[in-house]
Structures are given as structure tokens and as C-alpha cells.
Amino acid sequence: MCNAHIIDKIKSSGRPVHAAAAKGDPDGAPSSVSFGERQDIPVSFSRVVDLTHRLTPDFPSFFGPAFETETVRTFEKDGFNLQRISYYEHVGTHFDAPIHYSEEGNTIDEVPVEELVCPLAVIDIRAKAIKDPDYRLSLDDIAAFEHEHGTIPKGACVAMFSGWESYIGTEKFRGEDSEGTLHFPGFHGDVAEFLIADRDVCGAVVDTMSLDYGCSTEFPFHYQWLPSGRYGIENVANLGALPPIGATLIGGAPKFQGCTGGPGRVIALV
Ligand SMILES: [Zn+2]
Numbered sequence: 001m002c003n004a005h006i007i008d009k010i011k012s013s014g015r016p017v018h019a020a021a022a023k024g025d026p027d028g029a030p031s032s033v034s035f036g037e038r039q040d041i042p043v044s045f046s047r048v049v050d051l052t053h054r055l056t057p058d059f060p061s062f063f064g065p066a067f068e069t070e071t072v073r074t075f076e077k078d079g080f081n082l083q084r085i086s087y088y089e090h091v092g093t094h095f096d097a098p099i100h101y102s103e104e105g106n107t108i109d110e111v112p113v114e115e116l117v118c119p120l121a122v123i124d125i126r127a128k129a130i131k132d133p134d135y136r137l138s139l140d141d142i143a144a145f146e147h148e149h150g151t152i153p154k155g156a157c158v159a160m161f162s163g164w165e166s167y168i169g170t171e172k173f174r175g176e177d178s179e180g181t182l183h184f185p186g187f188h189g190d191v192a193e194f195l196i197a198d199r200d201v202c203g204a205v206v207d208t209m210s211l212d213y214g215c216s217t218e219f220p221f222h223y224q225w226l227p228s229g230r231y232g233i234e235n236v237a238n239l240g241a242l243p244p245i246g247a248t249l250i251g252g253a254p255k256f257q258g259c260t261g262g263p264g265r266v267i268a269l270v
Contacts, residue, residue, distance in 0.1 A: 045248065045269035051205075051236040052266050053168070055092035059235075060173045060209060066091040092263045093235045095253045096211065100260040101219065102227035108262055109255045111231050115202040116251035119156040120268055121145070122242050126163035129185045133175050135162070136188035136213050142195075149245045157203035157249045158195060160187060161239040164208045175214055182214030189220025196228050203251065205233045233266055242268055 053059065059066040067087035075081045089108075090096065098105025123145045129135045137160045142152070152158060162185040167173040175183030185208055195201050204211055204225055211232045212219045225232060233251060252265035 047241075047270040049238050049241045049247070049268040049270060050265075051238050051249075051268055052093040052264075053165070053235060053237045055263055059092050060168065061088070061091050062209065063088045087263070089260050089262045090234070093233070093237065093266055094261055094263040095251065096222070096226060096232035096234065096261045097253075097259065098226045098229050098231065100226055101222040105227055105229060107257070108231075108253055108259045109257050111253055115155075115231070116249075116253055118202060118249055119153050119245070120159060120205070120242065120247045120249040121149070121152045121156050121201075122159045122161050122239050122244050122247070124161045124244070125185065126161065129162040129164065133172075133183040133185065134213055134215055135185045137185070137191060138188045139190055139194055142191065145244065152195075152199045152201060152245075154200045156199075156201045157205055157233075157251075158199075158201050159205035159236065159239055159242075160185065160207065162207055163240070165237050165239075174209065182209075184208040184210075184214040186213035186216065187211055187221040187225075189218075189224065192221050192224035192228075196224070196230070201230075203231050203233060203249070205236055205239075205249075207236050207239055209235055236266055238268075242270060246270065 055066055057065045057067055067085050069083045069085050071082075072084050073080055073082040090100075095108055095111075097108035097111060099107045123137060123141055125135060125137050125141055128141075146152060164173060164184055173184065177183065186206060187204060189212075195204070204221070208214070210216075210219075210222075211225065211234065212221045222232070231251075231253070247268040247270045250267040250269065252267065254262035254264050256262060
């Protein structure tokens with residue numbers, strides 16, 4: 001499976017290859033956005049669901065503390081409070097930009113804003129994940145989901161709902177074994193090509209630390225998904241509050257120039 005193959009398929013489907021043809025506005029000027037072929041998406045909603053975890057310094061991560069703060073000014077001395085914060089880009093509920101696993105994909109500030117608002121399909125694999133922390137969402141899981149809820153719409157985001165957020169605060173969330181290998185669910189590598197070429201969805205979402213499962217060493221999902229110009233969102237919360245289909249995702253991706261991703265506010269409208 002090669003990326004050139006996927007890109008050719010996307011080109012023939014008429015969808016732009018984002019890395020080359022659909023850069024967002026790098027100057028940060030407000031842009032008016034058309035939903036184009038997705039303009040018939042309903043915009044009414046009755047509930048707002050926060051899919052974002054509170055980011056604490058001890059939130060599970062790959063590289064030590066999730067963030068560190070330094071006091072720069074205090075109200076008592078200076079009349080206002082100000083801190084300087086530092087963190088790795090991929091902490092907490094956060095976005096993976098295409099450049100994270102590709103040579104020349106979009107950076108996070110270049111992800112087209114219209115792709116950050118989209119229908120959300122939530123695939124519940126909790127029953128399988130609870131029995132096997134190395135479970136990967138499979139093509140069979142997608143077939144079963146579509147049998148019940150209909151075809152995943154073009155331009156949607158697909159979320160893996162493993163129930164893993166209930167383990168935050170415990171060792172099980174990272175699932176690190178005595179050899180240092182992590183164990184948590186993710187997307188199977190085979191699913192990437194299907195969701196790209198056959199469903200043309202724009203984002204992949206997980207309630208674990210990574211799009212690929214914890215013990216992956218090759219990261220096949222990342223290496224197909226992100227180079228195709230698509231983004232990921234990891235460590236999301238509250239997927240259980242959403243219907244399998246019908247919610248609208250609003251991905252508040254950060255807009256730091258040149259960055260490979262970063263924590264942001266992720267919201268769903270139901
Ligand atoms: Zn990431």
C-alpha cells in the first residue's frame with residue numbers, strides 16, 4: 001500500500017490533495033468558508049458536548065509532564081497574572097497535522113478550516129476493547145457500523161470509541177508493561193485506505209493516546225492517514241454522550257505557524 005496510490009485515487013475522486021492544493025490561509029486572515037458539496041449539512045443543534053479533557057500536568061503522555069508553567073507576573077506585585085507555559089505539541093486532547101507523519105504535508109495552521117467542522121461517526125468498540133487492550137478497530141467494525149447506521153458520509157470524521165477515557169488516572173490508560181510497551185486500542189492499518197479511498201472522510205478521532213494501537217512499532221495508520229492530507233485528534237473525551245451518527249464535530253485546532261499539531265478545544269453539537 002503506497003501513498004502515491006492513495007493520492008491518485010483521491011485525485012480521480014475529484015477531492016483536492018490538501019498538502020498540495022488546499023492549504024489554509026497561512027497569514028491568518030479571516031476567511032469566508034463555503035461548505036461546497038457539504039452545504040446541506042444541518043446546522044441546528046440541541047446539545048453541546050465537550051470532547052476535550054482538562055489538561056493537567058500529569059495527564060498521560062509520551063514525553064513526561066503534559067505541560068509546565070513558569071510564573072512571569074503576579075497580581076500582587078505587577079497588577080496582573082501571567083504565566084509562561086511549555087509543552088510538547090502532542091499532549092492532552094490534541095490534533096495531529098499531516099506534517100506529523102509526512103515530509104511535506106500541511107502544518108496545523110494550514111489545515112483547511114472547513115474540514116474542522118464536519119459530521120461525526122462514532123464507532124463503539126468498547127465490548128472488544130475491554131477484552132483486548134491491543135484491539136484495533138477493523139474493517140469488520142466499520143461494516144457492522146454501516147449496516148446499522150448507514151454509509152459513513154463523505155467529509156465526515158470517524159471516531160473510535162474504545163471507552164479508554166475511563167482509565168485516565170490509572171496505569172491502564174497507557175498500559176505500559178514491564179518491557180516498556182504500551183497497550184491501548186487504535187485503528188487497524190487496513191482501515192486507513194478504506195476510509196480514504198472509499199469513504200473520503202477527512203479526520204480520524206480516538207479516545208486513546210494514538211491513532212495506532214499502543215504496541216505498534218510501524219504506525220501504519222499514521223503513515224497512511226496523515227500523508228493523505230488528513231488530520232487526527234487523539235485523547236478525546238465524552239464520546240459516550242454522542243449518537244453513533246448525527247453529531248457535528250467542531251475541531252478547535254491551534255493555529256501556531258509551522259507546528260505538527262497541538263492541544264485544542266474539541267466540541268460536538270448534537
Ligand atoms: Zn498526536
